[in-house]
Amino acid sequence: MSFMITTRTIAPGVTLHALKSEKFKSACFSLNFLHPHRRETAVLDALVPSVLLRGSEQYPHIRSISSRLDELYGASVGTLVRCKGEVKFTGFYADFIEDEFVPEGEAVFAPVVAFLEEILYHPLLEGDCFCADFVEGEKQNLINAIEAGLNNKRSYAVKQMLDRMCQGSAFAVPRLGYAEDVPGVSPEQLWEHYQKLLRSDRVEIFYSGRLEADTVAAAFAPLFREGRDYRPQSLTTPIYCPVEELRSFTETLDVNQGKLVLGLGTGITADCADYPALLLFQAVFSSGTTSKLFQNVREKRSLCYYVSASFDKYKGIMLISSGIAFDKFEAAKAAILEELEACRRGEISPAELETAKRQCLSSMQGIQDSPPQLDDFYCGKAILPCLTPEELIRAIGSLEKEAVVQVARTLQLDSIYFLKGEEA
Amino acid sequence: MTERVFPRIGERYFEETLPNGLTVRIVPKKGFAKKRAFLAVNFGSVDTAFSFEGKTYRMPDGIAHYLEHKMFDLPEGDAMERFAQLGAYPNAFTSYDMTAYYFTCTEQFEENLRILLEMVLTPYFTEESVEKERGIIAQEIRMYEDNAQSNVSEALYDILLRHHPMRLPIAGTVEGIQAITARMLYDCYDAFYRPCNMMLCVVGEVDERNVIEIAKELSGDDCRPLPIRDYGPAESLLPRQALTEKQMEISMPTFSLGFRCAPSLSGMEILKRELVGDLAAEILAGESSPLYQRLYEAGTIDGDFTVGYESVKDICLLSMNGDSEDPLGIRDAILEEAERICREGIDEGFFRRLLRSCLGRRTRGLDSFEGICYRSCAYYFDRVDFFRFPETFDAVSKEDVLELLRESIVPERAALSIVRQKMKTP
Numbered sequence: 001m002s003f004m005i006t007t008r009t010i011a012p013g014v015t016l017h018a019l020k021s022e023k024f025k026s027a028c029f030s031l032n033f034l035h036p037h038r039r040e041t042a043v044l045d046a047l048v049p050s051v052l053l054r055g056s057e058q059y060p061h062i063r064s065i066s067s068r069l070d071e072l073y074g075a076s077v078g079t080l081v082r083c084k085g086e087v088k089f090t091g092f093y094a095d096f097i098e099d100e101f102v103p104e105g106e107a108v109f110a111p112v113v114a115f116l117e118e119i120l121y122h123p124l125l126e127g128d129c130f131c132a133d134f135v136e137g138e139k140q141n142l143i144n145a146i147e148a149g150l151n152n153k154r155s156y157a158v159k160q161m162l163d164r165m166c167q168g169s170a171f172a173v174p175r176l177g178y179a180e181d182v183p184g185v186s187p188e189q190l191w192e193h194y195q196k197l198l199r200s201d202r203v204e205i206f207y208s209g210r211l212e213a214d215t216v217a218a219a220f221a222p223l224f225r226e227g228r229d230y231r232p233q234s235l236t237t238p239i240y241c242p243v244e245e246l247r248s249f250t251e252t253l254d255v256n257q258g259k260l261v262l263g264l265g266t267g268i269t270a271d272c273a274d275y276p277a278l279l280l281f282q283a284v285f286s287s288g289t290t291s292k293l294f295q296n297v298r299e300k301r302s303l304c305y306y307v308s309a310s311f312d313k314y315k316g317i318m319l320i321s322s323g324i325a326f327d328k329f330e331a332a333k334a335a336i337l338e339e340l341e342a343c344r345r346g347e348i349s350p351a352e353l354e355t356a357k358r359q360c361l362s363s364m365q366g367i368q369d370s371p372p373q374l375d376d377f378y379c380g381k382a383i384l385p386c387l388t389p390e391e392l393i394r395a396i397g398s399l400e401k402e403a404v405v406q407v408a409r410t411l412q413l414d415s416i417y418f419l420k421g422e423e424a
Numbered sequence: 425m426t427e428r429v430f431p432r433i434g435e436r437y438f439e440e441t442l443p444n445g446l447t448v449r450i451v452p453k454k455g456f457a458k459k460r461a462f463l464a465v466n467f468g469s470v471d472t473a474f475s476f477e478g479k480t481y482r483m484p485d486g487i488a489h490y491l492e493h494k495m496f497d498l499p500e501g502d503a504m505e506r507f508a509q510l511g512a513y514p515n516a517f518t519s520y521d522m523t524a525y526y527f528t529c530t531e532q533f534e535e536n537l538r539i540l541l542e543m544v545l546t547p548y549f550t551e552e553s554v555e556k557e558r559g560i561i562a563q564e565i566r567m568y569e570d571n572a573q574s575n576v577s578e579a580l581y582d583i584l585l586r587h588h589p590m591r592l593p594i595a596g597t598v599e600g601i602q603a604i605t606a607r608m609l610y611d612c613y614d615a616f617y618r619p620c621n622m623m624l625c626v627v628g629e630v631d632e633r634n635v636i637e638i639a640k641e642l643s644g645d646d647c648r649p650l651p652i653r654d655y656g657p658a659e660s661l662l663p664r665q666a667l668t669e670k671q672m673e674i675s676m677p678t679f680s681l682g683f684r685c686a687p688s689l690s691g692m693e694i695l696k697r698e699l700v701g702d703l704a705a706e707i708l709a710g711e712s713s714p715l716y717q718r719l720y721e722a723g724t725i726d727g728d729f730t731v732g733y734e735s736v737k738d739i740c741l742l743s744m745n746g747d748s749e750d751p752l753g754i755r756d757a758i759l760e761e762a763e764r765i766c767r768e769g770i771d772e773g774f775f776r777r778l779l780r781s782c783l784g785r786r787t788r789g790l791d792s793f794e795g796i797c798y799r800s801c802a803y804y805f806d807r808v809d810f811f812r813f814p815e816t817f818d819a820v821s822k823e824d825v826l827e828l829l830r831e832s833i834v835p836e837r838a839a840l841s842i843v844r845q846k847m848k849t850p
Contacts, residue, residue, distance in 0.1 A: 023455035025434065026788040062720055066712035070777040073784025097784045101434065133721075141726045144747065147675035153570050254673045254846055257566035288513065289504035299502075302559030305567060323567050351509070358511030358531075365457045365530040 005378065006213035010221050013230030014203040017378045018213035019371070027109060027209025028095040028371050029216075030080055031116065032379060033201040034235060037088040037170050042177030043185060044193040045090040046145075047138055049079035051190065053092075054134040055124040059115075068115060072108050073097045077116065085237030085314025086170040087383050089204070090197070092116060093375075098210055109211065113219045120198070120223065129191045139182050146179040153419065154306075157259035158319055161417040164249050165263045166240070171315050200231040204382045208371040235383045239316040240265045242414040249417045256421065260332055262320040263415035268407070270313040270386040276395035277403040278311065283356035284348055284404055285309055285339065286320065290355050292339040297322070303332045314384060318411060326420050333416065343408035346401065353401050360396045364389045425636060432814045433787050438632040445620025446643045449800055450632040453793070459533045459628030461526060462797035463544050466623075466805045467616035468521035469596075470589040470737065476615040476651035483612060484603045485589070486561075486596015489518040491609050493557050494549050495525065503543040512536040520590050520736045522802060528793070533630055534638060541642040544622075547613040549606040562598045572674045572843045580680040580743070580841035583665040587656030590739055615651040619643045625800040627793040655737070661686065663839035671846045679751035680743060681758065683837045685828060687738040694808050696816045697740070699782065700824045701733025705742050706778050707770055707825060708762055708833065715761040724750055724757075742832055751842050762833035770822045783817050 004020045035041070059065045069075045075096035082089040094116065099107045124131055150156055159174060166172035203224070207216045242265030268278045286293045286309035293307045307322035324332045342348075367373045367389050377389065387395060429436040437451045472483045495516070496503045507514040512529035525544050529536050568574040578593050585591045595601075622643075626635050661684045688697035709715050709731045719725045729746035748754055789795045803810035 021455070023453065024791050026791050061717060063712055063714065063717040066710075066716075067774075067777055070712050070781035074781035074788070075784070095788075097788055101787055102784075137721065137723055140723050144676055144726060148747070149675075151572055151674045151678075154567075256569040257563065288508055289502075290508035298560060299556075302556050303563075305560055305564035323563055325563065325566070355505075355508045359508060359513075362511040362513070362530050366528070369456050369458045 008213055008217040010205070010217050011224035011228055013201070013228070013232065014205070014224045015382065016205045016207065016213065016217050016220060017382075018211075018216050019206075019208040019374055020210070020212065021208055022210050024208070024371070025098055025101055026095055027098050027207070027211070028093070028375075029205060029207040030091065030093045030375050030379070032080065032082075032089040032091040032204045033197040034204060034383070035088055035197070035201050035233060036235065037083050037086050037173060039170070039173045039177065039181070041088070041193065042173050042175075043142065043181045044190055045088050046081050046142055046176040047135070047185065047190055048090060048194050048197065049081065049092055050138040050141065051130050051134050052119050052123055053077070053079060054138065055131070056118045057122040057124060058118050060124050072111055072115070073102055075108060075112050077112070077119070081175060083175045084380050084383060085312065087235045087237065087314075089379060092119075100210070109209070110219060117223050126187070130187045132187050135185070135187045135190055139185060142176060143179045143182050146174065146176050146182075149174070153253075153255055153257070153259055154321065154323065157261050157417060157419045158321055160251060160419070161249070161261040161263050161319060161415065162317075164247070164417065165317065165415045169238070171237070171240070199227060199229050202230070202232070202235070204379055206375040206378055208374060237314045239267065239269055242412040246413065247415045249415065251417070251419050252422055253419060254422050255419065257323045258326045258329060258421065259419040260322050260324055260329060261417040262333070262336060262413060263417070264318045264320070265412045265414060266311055266316045266318050266407075267410050267412075269316050270380070270384050274403075274407060274410075275313070275386065276392055277399055277407045279360055279392065280356055280396050280399055281343070281404045281407040282309060282311065283359045284352055285343055285408070288359050290352070292342065293320070293336060296339055297332065297335045301331070301335055303328050303335060307336065313380070329418055329420075337413070340408060340411070343405065346405045348401050348404060353404070357396060357399075361393055364393045425632065428811070430811050430814070433790060433811070435790060435811060437811065440636050442619065442640055442643065444643055444645050444647055445618070446622055446624060446639060447804060448624045448636055448639045449626070450630065450635050451625070451627045451796055451800070452630075452632070453628050456628055457530045458528050458793065459530070459630055460528045460626070460793040460797060461533075461537050461540055462524055462625045462801065463526065463540055464522055464524040464623050464625070464801035464805075465544070465617055466521070466621045467523050467612070468519050469592070469594040470520050470655060471616065471653055472589055473654040473656075474615060474651040475654070477648070481611060481615070483608055484596065485592045485600045486594070487604055487608060487612055488523055489595045490557070490561060490601060490604050491612055492516050492518045492523050492525075493561060494554060494609055495544060495547075497548050497553055498543060498546055499548050503539055506539050507536060510536050510539075514540070518594055520594060522805070524798070524801065526797065533628070534634055537626070537635065537638055538642060541639065544617065545642060545644055547610060547617070549609045551606050554604065554606045554609065558601065561595065561601055565593075565595050565598050565601075568593065568595065572672050572678050575670065575672060576678050576680045576745070576841050576843045579668045579670065579843075580682050580839060583668045583841060584663045584682055584684060584741065584839045585659055585739070586664050588659050588739060589655060590736055618646045618648070618650070620647060621650055623801045623804045625797045627796050659739070662836055666838060667840050667842070669842045669844060672843050673846050674843065675845065676747050677749060677751060677842055677844045678747045679754070679840060679842045680745045681751070681755055681841075682741045682743045682839045683832045685740040685742060685832045687740055688735065690806070691808055692812065692816065694806055695803070695810065695813055696819055698733060698735070699813070699816045699820055700828055701740070701742060702782055703775075703778055703820065704825045704828045705731035705733055705744075706782075707765065707774070708742075708829065709744055709758060710778075712774070712777070715757060719754065719757065724748055724754060742828075751840060755838055755840050759833060759835055759838065762829050766826055766830045770825060775822050775825075779817060779820070783814065786813055
């Protein structure tokens with residue numbers, strides 16, 4: 001397998017990662033402004049792309065914007081607000097048909113880039129600032145979006161756990177910020193924040209499609225020719241330090257299913273030598289239907305429908321989450337921890353290890369077929385140097401059981417969260 | 425084996441219907457590491473009442489989904505494990521009208537395909553294993569019960585219909601599934617899990633001849649006639665009830681608004697109707713419609729508001745979903761806008777742009793292996809070839825869209841389901 005990724009510097013602090021690929025009917029790109037994720041700026045970061053997509057000089061309202069995208073054969077341009085560790089990536093994601101599939105003489109890539117340039121550099125203004133109506137409308141939408149975090153109980157439980165585990169650190173600040181910080185935002189403040197992003201933020205662009213990197217670089221270059229005053233900032237995430245004493249948190253809502261989350265410190269981030277072993281551990285422990293958790297907590301004990309462990313490769317946190325009946329809290333917790341203990345004792349059969357390796361290889365190989373996954377991977381690699389998927393495949397292939405056992409022993413459980421129903 | 429080529433969308437496929445009735449389609453995709461095989465059974469949650477070989481059956485709700493969970497058991501153990509050893513990711517789902525089993529892998533495709541076929545063609549249920557699954561499925565149902573989206577759409581189907589089993593949740597209820605036994609699973613399996621009631625679709629760089637050979641070898645020779653399904657008396661197009669509301673622990677009201685449409689005809693008419701349905705929904709309240717702009721700017725809807733056309737068997741509807749403080753106001757605005765469009769007609773430029781947009785999005789959808797597999801099978805069960813969708817773009821007119829709007833978006837057809845925030849008790 002090969003990832004034909006070419007990296008080009010377009011302007012100071014502006015980097016393009018271009019994947020040349022002919023197998024898709026869609027091409028796509030993301031354009032990201034990078035800076036530290038902080039409570040003070042979190043809601044501004046979320047508002048900027050939404051307000052920009054409300055109207056520009058040429059496309060003054062959402063209807064003219066949508067009409068333009070319809071004309072471009074149903075291209076989609078959406079807002080993108082992501083956190084990678086304590087680094088904010090805010091910007092846009094565009095996804096559109098390859099020029100080969102539109103009638104002779106028509107093109108989509110160049111017009112989509114031109115559209116984005118219009119959105120970025122010619123927003124509809126009132127005086128020297130964003131339109132107050134647009135800002136007010138998007139503020140309300142943002143409040144609704146933040147509050148909607150309650151609606152999906154599985155992700156809500158995870159968010160509540162992180163909030164408690166990482167209190168006081170930027171990692172606890174939700175991706176979209178806090179609802180209570182939204183009402184105070186003024187159009188002037190937002191405009192100033194946007195100007196700062198545009199001028200001095202680091203910019204990462206990821207492209208996937210049929211064009212050569214040089215062609216793509218040339219298309220984006222005019223967007224960053226003038227007015228840049230790039231100020232390099234440190235974009236790092238301090239690793240999570242588990243607390244000594246186990247903390248327990250319980251919350252009550254009117255729900256039909258309980259949500260159990262166990263929080264652990266891994267001590268391992270993507271740039272660590274142990275990182276491939278952490279991936280392999282996760283496969284043995286929790287990914288897929290042959291994992292220890294699935295087999296023993298779900299299949300053998302019928303305790304849940306889902307149980308899985310996910311980790312943050314920037315922060316060094318692992319969360320194990322499961323949906324269970326309210327009265328199965330103790331049983332499920334004990335069953336999950338028993339499987340972790342089994343890994344620590346080295347109870348991993350050669351077949352389990354082999355299966356886990358195959359799963360890792362298969363999911364790494366699958367990355368090359370998914371532009372969104374590649375985008376995610378290369379944007380992450382831009383802030384935290386790490387092995388490429390090909391290197392990870394090789395590294396995981398040569399791991400022994402001891403490496404996995406070692407990882408299991410490093411994990412330190414420090415928090416337990418349970419969301420339960422009112423009658424439980 | 426026949427090969428069909430679709431130059432307008434840059435696709436082709438190989439297809440063969442085996443003597444036992446199983447249709448196998450292989451869609452080659454160059455340059456991809458992954459490969460997907462998808463075995464669909466024309467049997468879904470709505471198929472609970474049927475007659476077969478002289479007997480009449482009435483199964484508990486949720487049985488198709490329960491059966492899906494238990495198909496992974498084989499006499500010699502769990503098929504999941506065998507897939508995993510070969511690096512494949514297997515999964516399955518049950519919808520109102522289909523049960524599908526599939527895997528994605530990058531290596532050892534043919535070995536994985538053998539497991540898939542063997543698994544779906546080998547029923548093996550014991551009372552003990554059926555019993556053990558009950559707790560797992562109960563937790564799956566509890567998870568859906570806490571999901572406002574499932575609640576709001578299930579409640580919409582419930583008020584749209586009088587008898588049709590689409591009124592009921594796909595997985596059934598925790599109480600209802602208690603009655604399910606291994607015997608019942610065998611009865612359903614025997615009636616519906618037959619090669620002539622299935623389709624196998626494979627996407628990726630594979631050897632198409634080998635796929636056909638493997639399917640021939642493993643899919644048996646059961647050619648008995650299929651059961652007769654009973655969905656109850658014919659359904660009126662008018663909803664049973666115009667409005668339903670419930671409360672849940674959510675942050676703002678969410679709604680689903682539906683208008684039934686007369687069932688589509690057959691063959692290419694189904695494909696055409698879907699395009700007409702999508703266009704009607706977009707013209708009425710899609711992102712580039714005047715109404716969307718008005719509601720968005722007023723803060724009545726947000727970017728999560730969606731419109732569309734959906735159909736399951738003979739139940740077709742235009743629907744609008746989203747979060748809003750004023751779902752009733754949205755319903756009234758939709759009705760008013762439909763009336764205006766029918767009176768004033770559709771702007772030619774708007775119509776042309778939407779056609780381009782729909783064509784572009786459908787073509788781009790062919791990047792999705794999941795989408796190709798699902799659509800190939802779903803349309804095949806309706807005897808339509810979905811790869812022919814570009815032809816329908818030449819056949820639609822504004823008049824088709826107006827006719828659908830005129831007929832369906834009327835006050836007596838409107839059904840509105842709302843889930844509101846739970847009132848806090850002081």
